[in-house]
Amino acid sequence: MSFIDFFLKQLNEEALTTRNMLSRIPDDQYDYKPHEKSMVLRNLATHIAEIPTWVTMALTTDELDFENNAWAQKNVNDTAALMEVFEASLIDGRSQLIAENESRLNEIWTLRSGDTIISKRTRLEVLRMALSQIIHHRAQLGVYLRLLNIPIPGSYGPSADEQSFTPEEAVA
Numbered sequence: 001m002s003f004i005d006f007f008l009k010q011l012n013e014e015a016l017t018t019r020n021m022l023s024r025i026p027d028d029q030y031d032y033k034p035h036e037k038s039m040v041l042r043n044l045a046t047h048i049a050e051i052p053t054w055v056t057m058a059l060t061t062d063e064l065d066f067e068n069n070a071w072a073q074k075n076v077n078d079t080a081a082l083m084e085v086f087e088a089s090l091i092d093g094r095s096q097l098i099a100e101n102e103s104r105l106n107e108i109w110t111l112r113s114g115d116t117i118i119s120k121r122t123r124l125e126v127l128r129m130a131l132s133q134i135i136h137h138r139a140q141l142g143v144y145l146r147l148l149n150i151p152i153p154g155s156y157g158p159s160a161d162e163q164s165f166t167p168e169e170a171v172a
Helices: 003-022 041-050 053-060 079-094 099-104 123-147 167-171
Strands: 063-065 108-113 116-122
Touching: 003 041, 003 079, 003 099, 003 123, 041 079, 041 123, 053 079, 053 123, 108 123, 116 123
Parallel strands: 063 108
Antiparallel strands: 108 116
16 A cells, blocks of 8 residues: 555545544534633634645645745634535545655655744655644544533544443443
8 A cells, every 4th residue: 555545544534533523513612712721612623624734735835834824724613614624625635645646755844934944854744743633633622522511422433422331431
């Protein structure tokens, strides 16, 4: 299996779980913030929904310069709009997971802020990081949903909400 095929398979698998998690956000909770250091739910959910576009960024640009980037996060106010952003991001990311890009995976991609280099990684490493970011932030979203008493879907097996056991039994 090529790396491109591997990343496409992983993106598609993670999309199922991510879609299930994002779709549970109640429209009246987009301003929820569980802690002063936490992101507002709207920003976290939108960030998760937009991460698949990092695939395109990693494979079609040589760098991201925070100091000279005009990007702004989309403003979503309900789950229907959030899901539209997510589905469009998936289409965008998948569009670059093509065989022609396999040969570019060992090229260096740079993350910077002006003259300050934050990291230099291969495009392959950036793709892996993008998938990890989806998983990481989706786990954060799971905590938000738990605090809002919204049943959490399983990610790699059933969640405690999908079982009849107590949390103490889950770790035993």
